[in-house]
Amino acid sequence: MxxxxxxxxxxxxxxxxxxxxxxxxxxxxxxxxxxxxxxxxxxxxxxxxxxxxxxxxxSVIKHDFTFTPATSIFIECETLEEIINLTAQVLEGGKALMPLGHYGFSEQFAWIEDRFGVSWQFTYNLK
CATH class of the missing domain: 3.30.720.100 (Signal recognition particle alu RNA binding heterodimer, srp9/1)
Structure with missing residues (x-):
């Protein structure tokens, strides 16, 4: 490979x-x-x-599908401010699959589908 x-x-x-x-x-x-x-x-x-x-x-070929949230880009944020800002920006025109919050596996986490249909996961941990 x-x-x-x-x-x-x-x-x-x-x-x-x-x-x-x-x-x-x-x-x-x-x-x-x-x-x-x-x-x-x-x-x-x-x-x-x-x-x-x-x-x-x-694509030069028209397809009946769009992006699937099963494939996403995972971003580890350095600061709480960064995850809050990124989440707010990407959410504009998009939708929250998991709104910014504490889910147990991360101090703060958000899973957002942007306005183009691309799926982004943002995480922030103090450590």
Whole structure:
């Protein structure tokens, strides 16, 4: 096996999602980005979030499915303020699968589906 990478496939919203994720996550960098010919649709992009490689594209094939919350990006927050801010930002236009709270396994935890349908889990622990 050469590598394993998170892959996010959109249907015309990839560029918008990339721009939004750059605002939410200041540590996110776009390593490469190419567009389909004569279009703003993303042919392929590669992002890095704290060492997590994320590939992103717009599918040229229309699908009857969207993202499933069974696949999510798990973020360990450094501060209580960070988890509160991220949760509030990502929740805007999205929905809480598990609202920010104490669930026993984490001091604070939230599972949010963003407005694009991508699932994010945020956790914060004092230790």
């Amino acid at each position: 050469r590598s394993a990478t998170t892959f996010l496939m959109f249907q015309g919203q990839a560029n918008e999602a990339i721009q939004q994720y750059k605002e939410w996550f200041t540590d996110l960098t776009v390593q490469s980005l190419s567009y389909m010919e004569d279009s703003q649709q993303v042919a392929m992009a590669v992002m890095d979030l704290k060492g997590l490689k994320i590939m992103v594209n717009d």
